[in-house]
Amino acid sequence: MRTRPAHRLITRLAMALTLAVPAAAVAATSATAADGNATVTVVHGIPDTAVDVYVDGSKALSGFTFKTVTAPISLPAGRHAVAVRKAGDPASAAPILSADPSLPAGANATVVANLTADGKPTLTPFVNPSSSVPDGMARVVVRHTAAAPAVDVLAGGKAVISGLGNPNEKMLMVPAGSLSVSVAAAGTTTPVIGPVPLDLASGSTTIVYAVGSLADKNLTAVAQTYSGSGRAPSSVNAGSGGLAADSGGVGPGAGLAGFAGAALLLGFGLSLRRSGASLR
Amino acid sequence: MLLVVAGTAAVRADHRPAFTAAGTVPSVSVTPAPTPPEAAPPAPAAASGRATPVPRRTGLAVTGIRPDASFVPDRVRVPALGVDAQAVRVSVGGSGALTLPGDPRTIGWWGAGAAPGAPLGTVVLAGHVDSEQQGAGALFPLARAPLGARVQVSGRDGDATYVVQARRRFAKGDLPWRDLFRQDVEARLLLVTCGGDFDRATRHYTDNVVVYAVPLGAAAPEVR
Numbered sequence: 001m002r003t004r005p006a007h008r009l010i011t012r013l014a015m016a017l018t019l020a021v022p023a024a025a026v027a028a029t030s031a032t033a034a035d036g037n038a039t040v041t042v043v044h045g046i047p048d049t050a051v052d053v054y055v056d057g058s059k060a061l062s063g064f065t066f067k068t069v070t071a072p073i074s075l076p077a078g079r080h081a082v083a084v085r086k087a088g089d090p091a092s093a094a095p096i097l098s099a100d101p102s103l104p105a106g107a108n109a110t111v112v113a114n115l116t117a118d119g120k121p122t123l124t125p126f127v128n129p130s131s132s133v134p135d136g137m138a139r140v141v142v143r144h145t146a147a148a149p150a151v152d153v154l155a156g157g158k159a160v161i162s163g164l165g166n167p168n169e170k171m172l173m174v175p176a177g178s179l180s181v182s183v184a185a186a187g188t189t190t191p192v193i194g195p196v197p198l199d200l201a202s203g204s205t206t207i208v209y210a211v212g213s214l215a216d217k218n219l220t221a222v223a224q225t226y227s228g229s230g231r232a233p234s235s236v237n238a239g240s241g242g243l244a245a246d247s248g249g250v251g252p253g254a255g256l257a258g259f260a261g262a263a264l265l266l267g268f269g270l271s272l273r274r275s276g277a278s279l280r
Numbered sequence: 281m282l283l284v285v286a287g288t289a290a291v292r293a294d295h296r297p298a299f300t301a302a303g304t305v306p307s308v309s310v311t312p313a314p315t316p317p318e319a320a321p322p323a324p325a326a327a328s329g330r331a332t333p334v335p336r337r338t339g340l341a342v343t344g345i346r347p348d349a350s351f352v353p354d355r356v357r358v359p360a361l362g363v364d365a366q367a368v369r370v371s372v373g374g375s376g377a378l379t380l381p382g383d384p385r386t387i388g389w390w391g392a393g394a395a396p397g398a399p400l401g402t403v404v405l406a407g408h409v410d411s412e413q414q415g416a417g418a419l420f421p422l423a424r425a426p427l428g429a430r431v432q433v434s435g436r437d438g439d440a441t442y443v444v445q446a447r448r449r450f451a452k453g454d455l456p457w458r459d460l461f462r463q464d465v466e467a468r469l470l471l472v473t474c475g476g477d478f479d480r481a482t483r484h485y486t487d488n489v490v491v492y493a494v495p496l497g498a499a500a501p502e503v504r
Contacts, residue, residue, distance in 0.1 A: 106369075106391075131350055131395035134310060134463040139348060160345050171348035173399050230392025232461035233404075234376035235452065238474040239384075239485045241410030244420060245478035246298070 038077050038103035041128075042070045045114035045145050045211030046121050047218045050087035051096065053113075056080050063087045067211070069224050077105035082123065084113055099123045106130075110224065114145035114211055117166035124167045129205060132229055138176045138200035141207040142183075143169040148214035150186040155179060162186065176202040183210055183221065196221050203227050299475060299489070303427045303446030306494045307459070308466040310400055350395035351438030356387050356405055356418075358471075360429035365418035367405065367433070378472075384408035384417025394463060396433040396440040401463040403433070406472040412483060419473040423447070425491045428499075431469060442469045442493035449475055449487050460490065469493045 042053060044064050053061035061070065064087070079102040083095035103109060108128040116122050124145055133139045142153050144166045153161035153170075161170045163186045182194030192214060198206055204227045212218040357364045370388035373379045380388045387407040394401025407419040431442040450456065460470060469492075476487025 106371075127352075129350055129395065130391060131398065132393050132401045132463040134400050134465075136310070136464065137400060155345060171350060173346045173348045175344060229463075230372060230390075231376075232393075232457060233372045233378035233390065234457045235455065236378050236380070236406050236472050236474070236488055237452075237484060238380055238406055238419070238472065238488070239409035239417070239478075240412045240483045241384075241408075241415060241417075242412075242478040242480065242483070243416055244409045244423070244475055245485070246476055 036077050036105045037074050038105060038107040038109065039072045039074055040103065041072050041110040041224050043110060043112040043114070043145075043209055043211070043222060043224070044068045045112050045209060045222070047212050047216060049096075049121070051084050051113065052087050052089065054081075054083040054085065054091065054095075057091070059091070067220060067222050069209075069222050072108075072224075072226065075103065077103050077107070082111065084123065097121055097123045099125070101125055108226070110207065112143070112145045112209060112211075114167075114209075115147035115213055117147060117149070119147040119213060119215070126169065126207075128207065128226075129171065130228070133173070133203050133205060136176055136202055138174050138202065139205040140172045140174050140179070140181075140198065140200065141169055141205065142171075142181075143167075143207060143209050146210040146212050146214070146219055147216075148185075148192070148210070148219060151183050151192070151210065152186050152188070154182045154184055154189060154191070157189070159184075159189075174200055176200050176204075181208070183219075193219050193221050196223075198223070201225075201227065203229060297424065299423050299447075299449050301446075301448050303444070303492070305446045305448065305492050306466070306468045310464050310466060346399040348399060349397035349438055349440070351397045351435045351440075352391075353389050353396050353405075353433045353435045355434045357432040357434075358425065358429060359432070360426055361421040361424070363418055363421065365407070370406075378404070378406055380406055380408055382411075384411045384414055384419075387418050390461075393461060394467065396435070396442075396469065397438045399467055400465065401467060402461055402465060403467075403469040404461060404472065405433075405469065409473040409475060409485065409489075417473070419471060422471055422473045422491055423449070423475050423489045425471070430496070431471065431493050433469070441496040443496050443499040444491055444493045445499065446492040448490045448492070450490065451476070451487055452485075455488050467495050467498065469495075 044066055047066045050063050050065045052059055053064055082099045084097040085093055085095050097113060108130050110126045110128055112124045114122060114124055142161055144151060144164045150163050150165040152159040160172060164170050177200060179198045179200055180195045181198060182191035184191050193210055200206060204225055206223055206225045208221050208223045210221055212220050353367045356367050365385060365387045367387045367389045368381055369391035370379050371391060378390060384407060387405050390404035393404045396403050408417040409420055410416045425444050425447060427444055429444040433440050471491040473489050474485035475489040476485050478485050
């Protein structure tokens with residue numbers, strides 16, 4: 001199974017006026033390509049650093065603290081400028097972090113303010129899976145966004161994910177219900193995070209972020225959850241040319257088409273005769 | 281010398297081989313069958329030839345934690361058919377029809393269905409067999425997909441190979457869509473297009489052609 005690297009920055013987060021209010025008050029809406037919106041969740045994974053988050057020049061999140069996960073934010077698709085400043089700094093102050101993501105319509109993304117493996121602050125975007133989760137199952141995504149070496153994720157005492165490094169992710173399909181997971185240094189079973197109790201609803205996706213710093217002894221996990229499935233198609237109309245038809249086709253013009261086909265063949269034959277070539 | 285107009289338009293349909301259904305449809309549930317068991321879907325229309333009723337094995341319990349290697353596909357290849365096409369995410373329109381890319385050379389991946397690489401669910405790849413403007417589409421040869429043919433699906437974050445297990449053709453009004461597009465099954469992949477007779481008045485085909493495949497490694501021994 002391939003370990004997924006963090007995607008290149010998603011360009012353009014469209015800034016909507018709704019971001020001017022505290023994140024918790026923003027209604028969680030599900031993005032659809034049809035309405036031209038995308039959904040973004042923001043995770044604060046940097047210890048000891050309260051920040052203000054600006055999108056397209058306007059302050060979107062005020063006094064955003066470590067271990068906070070916003071509600072999903074619906075934004076028009078497109079490119080947006082994200083700037084992270086120390087909480088309380090004026091808008092003119094240099095940002096600690098900035099990014100220029102672009103969100104296609106219908107995208108579901110998370111941007112994490114986190115530490116790299118060696119402890120530097122950064123912004124890491126992820127595209128969240130929106131493909132189906134069968135009834136009775138739940139999807140669990142684990143993202144390593146902490147200043148720590150590679151980890152294993154343990155459930156029931158054994159590793160269900162092995163060798164996950166910063167800034168990568170791995171996914172599991174799990175029976176719905178309660179699941180307790182812990183995170184250990186790769187190849188070991190002594191937890192450095194957890195146990196973390198997860199309540200996995202049927203059809204849901206839970207994304208667990210390892211955040212913080214091993215060296216500073218503040219490693220922890222935060223999570224976001226969402227659900228949503230599309231209804232199945234009831235029809236597939238896949239052809240308007242008629243080239244694949246079994247026969248000459250039915251309906252008006254069918255006979256004519258056959259005739260036209262024959263006429264072309266006949267014309268071809270006549271021209272061959274005139275040029276002296278033999279038919280077949 | 282008189283040239284044939286519009287590519288394949290002149291000599292075609294009368295020489296197209298008849299469709300033959302083949303193989304066993306993969307349909308292994310991941311939850312115990314409900315009681316009473318659901319009725320089997322209606323047998324395919326006579327036009328699709330010697331099709332057998334869709335068999336269904338049920339009763340496999342939920343088996344625990346599985347790696348999920350789901351990825352977003354952007355390319356589909358079926359070397360046995362000469363298919364090599366771009367894939368894009370598509371969704372279901374208001375009428376319940378899957379909204380396919382206008383260009384028949386691009387295949388649509390139903391984004392709310394399963395992703396390739398997932399351990400469970402049905403991956404749906406669909407494309408126009410042809411279009412009035414552009415001629416033959418990427419899935420034009422689908423109806424003759426041989427059992428055992430490889431279907432290679434790839435994307436930025438992964439790739440997966442599937443093996444064809446069955447071919448079916450359904451009159452559109454009889455398309456067993458609840459069965460086809462269900463997600464509570466062991467991983468499988470469908471390639472869907474149109475076929476059968478063509479109604480020139482409406483410019484619609486009468487049938488859907490469906491090719492079923494399972495991940496390499498899960499393929500039945502007799503159909504590798």
